Amino acid sequence: MSKLIISGASIGLIAAIFTGCAAYGEGPSMSSYMSDTKGLSEISREAPVPQPAPQVATPICDMTSVNPVLSNECNMHISVIGQGVSPVNTVSPAQAYALAKRAAVADGYRLIAEKVRGVRVDGDDLIKNMMVTRSTIRTSVQAMIRNANVAETTFKEGLCEVEMEVIISRSQFAQ
């Protein structure tokens, strides 16, 4: 009799572990799948949830002015066209396209960074006997770009062009 009680208790413990673990698991556990695949009848039985007030989208700033300024009232839309070429030693047109697109996307990121952060320019000219013997111009830019989208891609005669765009708002920058 006592063995029966103990075995019953152990089965109960296993069941408790199952339900407890299923409820605890943050990942796609069995309970979460079951809750995801609710039937129509279950959905209709739920209490009506109050809908949040619709958010008014922030308008895009007018970029036609000479020096557009990012303000609280409107977002800024930046669009660039990056260009890239495929390497010489590609084995197929598909590989050439993929590699050229990768290069064009990097160029697009660079152009966005140049527009947002600006470019550092250093120049040196070496003049000997009244003649320029060496002229050097170095430019650099560093930035962190997030949420940039590729809007359009064209590939013609080994040159890939991607149109990239990003929308920036004042709230994204630390005040």
Place this chain on the structure above:
Amino acid sequence: MRSRNGSYYFSFSICSVVIFLFSSTLLNATDYLISYRYVVKDAALYNETLDISESMKECSGKPTKSLILHSYKNNDLQKIISINSTKFIDFIGTLGLHVKHTESTINTINKSTTILTLKTTCFKVDFNDNFVKISPLK
């Protein structure tokens, strides 16, 4: 071997087996550390590196926006990402890439180098039968 009350070891072993099976089949979310870097020289792709490593300790943070990729019943994340590389790279572009560009013009000869880097980020990866769900932790 039995204990004094007769079934303690038995029930303990059953429970531990159940917990092990449960954790290995259903709660198979794993943390992975992923970094990505590619170099473009003179407008052509020069080098591309994608490093994927299983995290040796659990990452902190909450999963944010996620990406679902077809796994084709594969459990190797590196293979899954290499199959869906374009989709994955577009996804990490939305997370934020560090851009470093240098360009030099010496006597009208121009050379440029652009480096795009995704810093090492911890991702929570849920493996399922036909797909994986990859979510960066923040």
